[in-house]
Every structure is written in structure tokens, then in C-alpha cells.
Amino acid sequence: MTAPLIVHLTYRLDFGGLETLLIERINRMPASAYRHAVVALTHYTDFARKISKPDVEVYALDKQPGLSLGTHAALFKLLRRLKPAILHTYNLAAIEYAPVALLAGVPVRVNGLHGRDAADPEGRNPKHKVLRQLMLPFYDHCYANSGDMLAWNRQVIGVPEHKSSLLANGIDAERFRPLAADEQRPDFGFGPACRVIGTVGRVQDVKDHATLVDAFALLRARLPGEAAALRLAIVGDGPLLPALREKVRALGLEGLVWLPGARYDVPEILRGFDVYAISSIAEGTPGSVLEAMASGLPAVGTRVGGVPEVIAEGITGQLVPPRDPSAMADALAPYLRAPELTAAHGAAGRARVLSHYSMPAMVAGYQALYDSLLERKTPFRKPIKSCVE
Template sequence: MNDIPLIVHLIYRLDFGGLETLMVERINRMPAGAYRHAIVCLTDYNPAFARKITRADVEVHALHKQPGQSPGTHAALWRLLRRLRPAVLHSYNLSAVEYGPAALLAGVPVRVNGAHGRDHGDPHGTNRKHNALRRLMVPFYDCCYANSAAMETWNRDVIRVPAHKSRMLANGIDAERFQPRVPGAAALPEGCPFGPGDFVIGTVGRVQAVKDHATLVDAFALLRTRRPDVALRLAIVGDGPLLDSLRSKVASLGLENVAWLPGARTDVAQILHSLHVFAMPSIAEGTPGSALEAMASGLPVVGTRVGGIPEVVDEGVTGTLVPASDPVALAAALETYVLAPELAARHGAAGRERVLRKYSMAAMVAAYHGMYDSLCERKIKTRGAVTSCAE
């Protein structure tokens, strides 16, 4: 039997997305001799994305959960955990929080839940039913961390996570992979319809309601009417349930020839090299990994003043903050960079320095590694002998 402790990562679906990307990065980078890893998807996984896992010993399991309560999924997870015998269950977000009791009954000694953002149908965390479920689950977890200070405060104040179970674990970015474009290097990724003289405003992220891409499209349309003298272009990169409707909105505004919505891509670092400004119009966020990638790539960020975005974007230094769901304010902020490329360059350079100083990949991996170590040391007396359950 392998004596390296196993961590089971429980996620709704393994697919292209910020949370999923950073989870895989941590798995790939954590020392192989410290922990083994397995990923359990409540629903299913995208094989193309799963190929981003570079460690050969990582198994991916799918429980094929159906919509609704699906009590059979709890039983299926219990059986799988009994077979895998992990030291840690690490569940992610509201969609997986309810499986803490199944892990406890399966004898998993350490149980962790991470708040990486709220449900897209409840971006501000006001849904009483959801919050009641979160509170109900707190006793079944040894740690309920958040990936932004704003989310940690909400966890403590609204969900009533006690101090000894609360942590803040910031996202990290691979600053080796995401770097500013070298002057003179080819900037346009494959399939990109834009030219070298275009000014490209872009964003990367899952196309769902909480990201509010519709406001970005409206702001872009406003900006084009205000600056007809500039070859403005828009890139929205990512897949999701609202991609088709967003493409329809683009068409209805007559923007098909100046907007590019390619869906999910694996060449995000190169795509960022084709942008001049990065926009983040979300109505709720944790620590925005895509904004950090843009900053590491030397781009100024125009983001909304919600969740963890103000923690990342230093207003007037690395970018600009605007109210959520306000296309007029968003258009005005974007116009500032259109008219002042030297300001864009200065804010982009400051953004990269901020990422290197505060949001390194090594620091993120070390923080998660430290969390697992401290919880296992506290809960596991000797290998195979466990302390009592939920506190």
C-alpha cells in the first residue's frame, strides 16, 4: 500500500476555467513525495482539459451526478472514498460543500472546503438556502478557506466560520509562462482576425452570468461610437453556457467583424500578447486569476469594484476600477487607455511587478502545502490512526 498520503479534490466538473486551472497547477507543482492526488468530478470532465495534468499518478473519476438532489451521488462518493482511503478530502465551492458528511462517514480524517467564488445564480451571497447549507456543513470541515480577503470576511461574518477554521489562500500565477510580449515578436495567435494596427480590448474567462460579458459588449459598442477614429477590436475568450447568447448579442449590435469569440483556447498566454487592455466586468469574484495573468503579461486591467478584484488591481497604479453593471463607466475607463498608451504601458509594468511581489505560483503552492501539512499533523496521530471527527 502506498504510504504517501492521498488528497482527493472534489469538484463539480473538470473543464476549462480559472479555478480548475489553478487546481491542476497546484497538483502538478506540489512535491510528488509529499502527497498523491486524485480528482473526483461530481458530473464529468473534459478530456482535453484533463491532459493539462502532467503527473502520471493522478486519477480522474466522474460520478455522473444528475441535476437535483441526487442522493445516489453521496453513496457513490462514499464508496469511492472507502476504496481510495484518502488522508484529505478537498472540496471546492458550494457545489461540492454538501459532501463533507459522506467523507466523514467514509473515514477521511481531514476535510477542507475552499470558497473560490459564489454560485453564478447568487453572486452576492444572499441566498438564504445556500447560506444555510454552508453553515450546516461547517462542522464537517476542518478548514473553510477563501481565496480573497473579501470572501474570507464573508465566510466569517455570514457563514460563521470560526477563526480556527478560517484561512485566506490567494491565487498565484506562473510568471514564467505569462510574460510581457517581446517587442517585435509575432503577437497574433492562430485564428485571430485582428491586424497589427488594431487596438484590442479583451477578457478571458468562463462565459457565464457572474462574469457579465454582456456589459463589456455594451461598453465596447459605446466606445466605438465615441472613438470612430480608432480601430477598436474586442476579444472574449472562453466557453460557457452563455456563449451562444453572447454571440447573438454581438451580432445584433453589428459587431461581428470587430469582435472575436473563439470559445475555449489553450494558448491564453499568446492571446494576452495580442491585447492592449484587459477588462474584467464581473459582478462577483474571488481572487481573479485571469486578471493576474493579464497583469503578469504587462497589461493594464479595468475591473469592477467587487469581491477580490480591488485586492488585486491597485487603482491608479496597475489599472482602473469601475462600478459593476455600468457600461458607461466601463467604456470611459477603457477610453482612458485608448487615448494614453503611455499610461497603459506604465500600469501594465506596475501590474507585473505586483504579481511578482504578491502572487507568485511558488507562494500559492507553498500555502496550500502548508495547510495540508498542518491539518494532517493535527488530525492524524500516526499513519493510519485518526483522531475523532468533526469539531
């Protein structure tokens, strides 16, 4: 019997935390349980090559700005041809396509809340709220990847408890690990004596990398004795990368800030950092922070979304207000002055990931959700054993 097909609908398939974990789940879910296809509303890049499972088709609908009714029609035709059992849409950008899936005969429709846009970091946009509420009857389940987002879904949008759940992110703690005692620290051109503050993520407005650059400039001014050894690494591609490079140049930080664009050796890069920083103005559960913690790094992050659920303040890192370079610089400084604090918070962070954010648990959680919804919506389907049984 052919395994049911899941179509994953996302705005773009490119370098990013949501996309990385989407591909991890596809690669790790047993082939006997589900088949997968990925549909990008706009486009996909070489990042799609990270899908290692065979026979996973990737499609792009080339959506234009605005309503783009043609995209609805194109998705309808594609769903009619693919005949998936489940449509899994991600975030607000894809939420409006559940009615199309219903008309195309897709039995189960799921939406995942993984974060918000920079234009509406706190979820206050009334048009977005109305759209989510209008789409709610068309979905069988609306999960969130952080407790903050789950509470917002229930209290603000009105998602019933029986149609909502928390599905936490998971991290591969074997790939993302601390530097071993007998390993040489990766350099990437920084120099062996340098202290590196690093971050990984798509360079877009919601990540607010400009604040991190400003914090780095302040930190160098506040720590004149350490300034010569300080470096900043911002790894990732995105629409604001040229502007960020220009900002670095204007501040006279060329040669001190590494902006390599998208990289596919992130686990190795993280092992070359001393401390991790995330300056986002909105987040779900930030997978990049979990990867850094799994790599034994202390983390300094903004107090937004699910970040405080990940970073235990004073234990695995520090929390600061968003859009506050001065507070970010103050929180980073102790890790550059006290190696013993860096090591202690880094070790505590890895222990937290191992106990709370297991990759097998994440995959099993998603599969269990798919199984339960399909068994309810298609009662004659034979139940599938969970991948953790």
C-alpha cells in the same frame, strides 16, 4: 512509504480559473508529499489533459440537478475505495459532501471559497447560508482565496478564526509575461494596427460578458476616430457562448469581436491584447486578471469580491460598478488613447503580481495547510518537508 492521497471534489473540471489553478497545484506539488485524484460531480472535458503529473485519476459522477442522493452514494463508494487522507471540496457546489467523507473514513476535510454564483453574487441567499453553517462542523478548515471572502466566511457564516485562512492565488510569471522587445506581437486575425480589449474566462452568467459587449459598442460610438481599429476578444467556452455570439451579431459587431471558445494558448493570446477587462458580477481572486497583469496589461474590472484586492485603482488599472457598460467604456477609453498610460499601468501590474502572487508561494501555502491538518488529525504520521524548505 506511499504519499497520502488528496481527493479534489469540484462541480466540473473544465476551462476556468479555479480549475486552472487546481491543476497547477497538482502539477507542482512534490510527488513525495501527496498523491492526487480529481472528482467532478458532473463531468470533465479535455481540459483534464492539462494535468501533467502521472497517475492522477479523474472521475465523473454525472450528478443530476437537485439533491441527487445517488451522487452521495457514488461518492461514498469511491472514497471507500480510494481511501484518501484529505477531501478538498471547492465552493458551495461541493460543500454538502463532507458528511459523506466523514462516513467514508476520510480523516481531513477542507473547503475552499473561490467565488460565488451569479444567482447569489453577494452571498445573501438564506438557504445557501444555512447549508454552509450546517456543513461547518464537518470541515476541519474553510479557507478563502480573497480577503473579502475570508471576512464574509468569518462574519456571516461564522467560521472560527482557527478554522479559516487566506490562501491567495498564484501565477506563473514565466509563462505569463509581457511581449519581449524582439518579439512580434501575436495577431489572431485582428490586424497589426488594431487595439485589442480582451478577456479570458468561462462564458457563463457570473462573468456577465454581455455587459462587456455593450461597453465595447459604446466605446466605438464614443471614440469615432479610433473605432475602426478597435477589437474585442472574449476567450473561453461555456453555456452562454451561443447567446453571446447572437448578441454580437444583433449589434452589428461581427468581425470586430473574436469569440474562439476554449483555447490552450492563453499566454500567447494575452500578449496580443492592449488592455484586459473583466465584467464579472461576483469573483474571488480572479486568476485571469493576475495572468493579464503578469503579461504586462492594465486591467479594468468590476468592483466585486476580491477584484479590488488585485487591481490597484489608478496604478495597475481601473475599477467600475458591475452591470454598468457606460462606466466600463469610460474606464477603457484612456488606455486606447494614451499608450504611455497603458505601458505604465501594465508594468505596475506585473510588478504587483511578482511581489504578491507568487506561484511557488501559493503551492507552498496549500501544502502547509494539508501538512498541518494531517499532523493534527493523524498524530502518528511522519511530518513532510514543505516544498519551500
